[in-house]
Amino acid sequence: MTEEQFRRHVRKLAALRGWTLTYHTHNSQRSDAGWPDEVYGHPKARRVIFAEFKSDTGRIRPAQRDWLQHLAACGYETALWRPKDLHRIVAVLAPDGPRAQLPENL
Template sequence: MDQPPRAEQQLHRKLLAERYGPLDRLEAERFPTDVSAPEVAAGASEEQWRRQVREIAARYGWRLQYHTADSRRSDAGWPDEVFGHVGQRRTLFVEFKTDSGRIRPAQREWLAHLSDAGLEVAVWRPRDLHTVLRVLGPARQRATLPPTFRKAVRMSSPFAAELNRLHAEIDRLVTVHRLAARLARGLAGHLTDEPYRLADQLAGLLEGRLEPEDLGDERTTD
């Protein structure tokens, strides 16, 4: 059978796009990337897990994606990611955690508020991959908070405020730690021989590649 003329093929694609939207989005919804195996997400860090879900969302046509790259100067508690699907007219707020990660009080307050306002809200961990696929994929399952989300122990205001303060201090120390590792790594690139070895060991400690016991008798004492 003869192939239809190129002009006819282009007209056909144009009519499909006008009726159903961008064809690349249609293809993404019909033929998403194969991520059905739970082991794909197993052991992922929070950032790795977030990036993986972004890729899945993009394949399913969630073109609108927002993430605050540096939240250190932002108010605490806002979800990690906001997804928008133009064709489905859906907006999804997601907090990402590792399988053992804890939800902080400010995060819990924002997530509960968004959910109570009637918006789609989720807390997704690597073990929730199948749920992620059902929410983002053709099943179009509505995102909801975990059943145990509102059963968390409520603390009095002073304790909650102190916990938030401690979390903020931990965040600051983690930021300082990462910056120190970056500076040590940069310093090592400009040194040679013994100074380089010491700077490399310092970077290794800060980056988690080395433990104090790995240095043996080279540790200094006051």
């Protein structure tokens, strides 16, 4: 599964669970380096998730790591999501699910 196929799959799953895609980086060359790929909001659950998508073998760049860690330190839910993590993503996207968290080995 490519990163784009994975992102579209998660987007559909999120919509089914009441999340709204509030931001998507259409052309990363025109946005700040490292800014997360997508931002999801769930007004009823009062939650916001900043998500970076990678394939199972994709590498995160230093600027991406910095942004995710900064947003997490500010109290936002942040995630580095890969296809192999789909079971955890499904749980997080439940409106009353656990908060998105960065992997410890980021």
